[in-house]
Amino acid sequence: MSTLKRLKRREEIIEGALKLFSKGGFYQTTIPDIARTIGMSVGNFYNYFTSKEVLAKELLLYISEYLGERIRTINESDATTQEKIRAIVAMYFEMVQSRPEMIEYFLRIFLSNREVFGEGCEGTVCVSAFITEMMLFFDDGVSCGDLREQDFFSAFGLFMGYLGGMAFLCGEKVLPHALDSYVDSITQNIYRALKT
Amino acid sequence: MHSKPKALWLQGLTCNGNSHSFLNHPQLGILMERFELLYHPHLPCTLSLEAVVTCMHECDLLLFEGAFEPTMRRAGVALERLLEHYGACAAQIVAVGSCASFGGVFGSSGGLDAQSQAWSEKIINLSGCPIHPEWLALILSGFAEGSAFALDAQRRPKALYAHLVHHGCTRNEYFEWKVDAKGFGVNEGCLYYDQGCRGVLSHGSCNRILWGGVSSKTRSGQPCFGCTESDFPRRDLFKTRKNMSIPHEVPLGVSKRAYLTLAGIAKTFTIERLSKDLMDD
Amino acid sequence: MIERRLIERIEGEAELEFEECEGRVAYATIRFEHMRGMERLLLGREGRDALVLTPRVCGICGHAHLMACVLALEDAYANAGHALTLSPKAQALREATLSLEMIQNHIKWWYLVMSEELYALRGFTPPKESALRGAYGAQIINRAISALAGQWPHNSYMIPGGVTCDPGALELLQAQTALFEATRFVQETLLGMELERFLSALTCKEITGIQSDAGRVEAMLLELGMQEKGRAYDRFAVLGSHGFAAPARLRGTKTYKIDPAQVHTEAAITLRGESMARNALYRGTSYETGPLARALQRGDPLIKNMHRRFRDSTYTRIFARLYECALLLERTAALLRGVVLGEASWIEPPPIERISAEGVGIVEAPRGPLIHRVRLERGIIAAYEIITPTQWNLASAPRERPGPAQKAMEGLHVSEAAFVFRSFDVCSVCTTH
Numbered sequence: 087m088s089t090l091k092r093l094k095r096r097e098e099i100i101e102g103a104l105k106l107f108s109k110g111g112f113y114q115t116t117i118p119d120i121a122r123t124i125g126m127s128v129g130n131f132y133n134y135f136t137s138k139e140v141l142a143k144e145l146l147l148y149i150s151e152y153l154g155e156r157i158r159t160i161n162e163s164d165a166t167t168q169e170k171i172r173a174i175v176a177m178y179f180e181m182v183q184s185r186p187e188m189i190e191y192f193l194r195i196f197l198s199n200r201e202v203f204g205e206g207c208e209g210t211v212c213v214s215a216f217i218t219e220m221m222l223f224f225d226d227g228v229s230c231g232d233l234r235e236q237d238f239f240s241a242f243g244l245f246m247g248y249l250g251g252m253a254f255l256c257g258e259k260v261l262p263h264a265l266d267s268y269v270d271s272i273t274q275n276i277y278r279a280l281k282t
Numbered sequence: 283m284h285s286k287p288k289a290l291w292l293q294g295l296t297c298n299g300n301s302h303s304f305l306n307h308p309q310l311g312i313l314m315e316r317f318e319l320l321y322h323p324h325l326p327c328t329l330s331l332e333a334v335v336t337c338m339h340e341c342d343l344l345l346f347e348g349a350f351e352p353t354m355r356r357a358g359v360a361l362e363r364l365l366e367h368y369g370a371c372a373a374q375i376v377a378v379g380s381c382a383s384f385g386g387v388f389g390s391s392g393g394l395d396a397q398s399q400a401w402s403e404k405i406i407n408l409s410g411c412p413i414h415p416e417w418l419a420l421i422l423s424g425f426a427e428g429s430a431f432a433l434d435a436q437r438r439p440k441a442l443y444a445h446l447v448h449h450g451c452t453r454n455e456y457f458e459w460k461v462d463a464k465g466f467g468v469n470e471g472c473l474y475y476d477q478g479c480r481g482v483l484s485h486g487s488c489n490r491i492l493w494g495g496v497s498s499k500t501r502s503g504q505p506c507f508g509c510t511e512s513d514f515p516r517r518d519l520f521k522t523r524k525n526m527s528i529p530h531e532v533p534l535g536v537s538k539r540a541y542l543t544l545a546g547i548a549k550t551f552t553i554e555r556l557s558k559d560l561m562d563d
Numbered sequence: 564m565i566e567r568r569l570i571e572r573i574e575g576e577a578e579l580e581f582e583e584c585e586g587r588v589a590y591a592t593i594r595f596e597h598m599r600g601m602e603r604l605l606l607g608r609e610g611r612d613a614l615v616l617t618p619r620v621c622g623i624c625g626h627a628h629l630m631a632c633v634l635a636l637e638d639a640y641a642n643a644g645h646a647l648t649l650s651p652k653a654q655a656l657r658e659a660t661l662s663l664e665m666i667q668n669h670i671k672w673w674y675l676v677m678s679e680e681l682y683a684l685r686g687f688t689p690p691k692e693s694a695l696r697g698a699y700g701a702q703i704i705n706r707a708i709s710a711l712a713g714q715w716p717h718n719s720y721m722i723p724g725g726v727t728c729d730p731g732a733l734e735l736l737q738a739q740t741a742l743f744e745a746t747r748f749v750q751e752t753l754l755g756m757e758l759e760r761f762l763s764a765l766t767c768k769e770i771t772g773i774q775s776d777a778g779r780v781e782a783m784l785l786e787l788g789m790q791e792k793g794r795a796y797d798r799f800a801v802l803g804s805h806g807f808a809a810p811a812r813l814r815g816t817k818t819y820k821i822d823p824a825q826v827h828t829e830a831a832i833t834l835r836g837e838s839m840a841r842n843a844l845y846r847g848t849s850y851e852t853g854p855l856a857r858a859l860q861r862g863d864p865l866i867k868n869m870h871r872r873f874r875d876s877t878y879t880r881i882f883a884r885l886y887e888c889a890l891l892l893e894r895t896a897a898l899l900r901g902v903v904l905g906e907a908s909w910i911e912p913p914p915i916e917r918i919s920a921e922g923v924g925i926v927e928a929p930r931g932p933l934i935h936r937v938r939l940e941r942g943i944i945a946a947y948e949i950i951t952p953t954q955w956n957l958a959s960a961p962r963e964r965p966g967p968a969q970k971a972m973e974g975l976h977v978s979e980a981a982f983v984f985r986s987f988d989v990c991s992v993c994t995t996h
């Protein structure tokens with residue numbers, strides 16, 4: 087099989103598994119379930135991922151890189167800090183809607199089944215692409231004098247916790263308005279909280 | 283027998299630190315035998331300063347220490363005039379130390395090469411506050427041998443300044459694994475993250491050619507202050523500038539993205555050996 | 564008629580101006596031309612930056628500046644209600660490296676300045692290797708400093724709370740071995756006798772006529788009558804507190820109390836032209852500082868004996884430097900032997916940003932007391948003042964009350980006067996800083 091084809095197949099597994107995991111949970115979803123959804127034999131599945139745990143980690147890397155890449159584009163634009171915050175918020179909310187499984191996976195599987203992500207995924211290793219871009223965003227913001235100097239995690243927690251919370255409320259269908267109608271006010275709030 | 287090349291050591295605005303550092307060369311006598319020393323502020327030499335300033339003599343090698351200050355006079359003669367004369371006759375001019383190379387602590391008008399187009403091709407910048415005696419010895423021997431040195435963009439010999447001060451530091455492994463020194467006065471940990479070390483940002487051979495043959499700033503727990511670079515002395519020399527815990531400057535030539543990626547991963551692991559006191563079991 | 568004489572081959576450059584009367588100096592003034600404005604460079608910087616910048620006042624006694632600076636910062640901490648305690652190890656290391664710098668200074672001064680000039684004054688060419696001997700001795704000592712403080716010149720290893728280094732057995736041994744080698748050099752080449760014998764000598768007789776560099780210098784000094792020349796006021800000041808010195812004012816060998824707050828400066832006066840220097844005074848009176856002051860304060864038997872016979876002559880002044888060199892070699896070896904390696908090097912002080920206070924740091928530098936005064940506002944330097952030892956000795960004051968070196972030159976022939984001037988160990992870079 088050509089490498090290209092193989093990569094494509096791999097991506098199919100990832101996409102399929104993401105959906106199943108975020109719907110059915112990590113423990114309830116089995117490898118045969120996944121294989122079945124994408125029309126593949128269980129034996130062949132093992133050619134791609136040697137265990138469910140390995141797959142789980144790969145999914146995390148995949149999401150982190152997906153997010154990281156998008157933030158990177160924002161970081162590399164010449165937008166102001168406030169514009170960048172807005173772009174990140176908008177991008178995230180857009181993802182909540184178009185790729186809910188990714189956000190769900192991150193919020194429900196990664197954060198509540200930490201034991202699965204033990205070895206090889208310590209600390210922030212598996213989400214490094216995403217964290218690195220957020221670091222670069224904050225670094226730029228402080229460097230140019232827009233954002234206040236403080237501990238990274240206090241700022242990161244404020245930013246991502248806020249977005250995660252909104253995604254959760256949206257998922258629970260608690261929000262009275264469409265998610266993207268909150269983009270401006272949330273951007274304002276985050277910027278005010280972090281600015282110098 | 284060929285006559286020996288004539289060397290002249292001239293000073294601008296200076297603390298004499300380079301002259302004294304040079305005196306620390308263990309083979310000073312052998313080194314200087316190859317030259318006729320016309321003038322040096324401390325070593326025996328053939329001319330008095332009063333004779334030097336008459337500008338009736340010529341030198342082959344001009345060693346200039348200190349900041350060039352246009353209004354300054356030596357023994358009553360304008361420094362500008364002395365430089366003009368000796369700079370013109372010398373085959374090579376060595377800016378000894380950071381004041382001469384870039385302005386340094388005392389200079390307000392840049393380095394020696396900013397003073398005249400005519401000499402700039404002859405200048406070798408030996409930056410450092412002060413220079414290490416071996417660095418100057420290398421240039422002196424090279425001059426006596428007639429060998430040329432490849433120079434970097436700031437006219438510093440690559441043989442000395444292609445390296446970073448970080449190269450050879452005993453704390454390298456701590457840098458790699460992001461184990462930061464817990465404060466001053468310890469041999470464990472790297473001084474980059476909190477103590478202001480500029481070893482990864484400064485060109486120099488301080489940790490390759492040890493001071494007094496035995497030590498260096500970082501080996502003795504001091505951060506590298508970046509004294510070989512043109513922006514020395516920077517501000518806040520004992521702390522690392524950070525933006526939300528992220529170092530404002532990362533190792534030379536490494537993108538911040540690359541640095542943060544590796545650092546993030548390295549930080550995740552706790553290496554027991556590196557988190558212990560070296561002298562503990 | 565005013566005669567000028569350029570004094571070079573010192574730390575920087577100075578000019579003497581003489582008013583003569585029948586071929587002898589009636590009044591001499593001292594002019595220093597170059598000034599760098601160190602105090603100004605420090606304003607607005609974080610306090611600890613001064614630990615990097617102030618050593619750059621002087622290439623030969625920068626370490627003394629470092630120590631005065633760190634003491635000034637620590638005093639500011641104390642005045643802000645955060646007195647810092649240092650480990651005995653940190654204290655011993657500081658004192659050791661300060662002493663080592665002083666030793667190398669004295670060796671260099673002896674070989675590269677004083678003895679070269681003395682030979683010239685006698686009309687001889689100095690032995691070719693004499694200057695190199697001085698460089699050799701100093702280089703070994705500087706290796707010892709490097710083993711502990713990283714490098715010399717211009718390290719910044721003393722910081723509020725202690726020292727940055729944490730020497731192990733190896734580094735300590737490197738320092739001790741260097742010190743041992745330097746001691747052997749001083750014994751064999753410079754003194755021509757064991758340190759102990761030299762240090763326990765009670766009279767000049769015990770050290771006269773020895774085949775050594777010191778012996779040769781002594782003979783030349785006597786031939787030139789230097790035991791009768793170069794006397795100043797026989798009035799001395801010591802301000803630093805160390806194992807080798809304690810604060811005191813002295814008239815001859817009688818000691819009095821001294822209050823560092825009473826030290827002040829005034830503009831130097833010259834016959835012609837302008838000097839960038841300022842004179843240091845104690846309540847309007849000038850005092851000699853340096854090795855002779857310290858030797859009399861300590862009561863070194865040999866120097867006291869010389870002083871009794873020759874008072875504060877150039878001869879006594881020169882031997883006080885040599886004596887101090889030997890004494891410090893012995894004491895520094897003892898200091899290093901006493902270092903307990905396991906002790907803390909640095910005890911973390913509160914962040915300097917919290918400190919708004921004034922502080923004074925005083926040390927004995929090779930040439931005498933060195934004072935740094937700082938005012939911090941939230942850790943930022945709002946004011947900085949440096950008063951150096953040479954500002955005492957080389958004060959250039961009006962003829963009614965000449966400074967020590969001025970006084971010492973009076974009545975001498977011009978060429979001798981220049982030599983006597985150098986016996987104060989001239990440092991122009993410190994004088995003007």
Ligand code: SF4
Nearest residue numbers: 448451472473479481
């Ligand atoms: S202390 Fe400085 S020179 Fe040493 S490893 Fe760390 S960054 Fe490099």
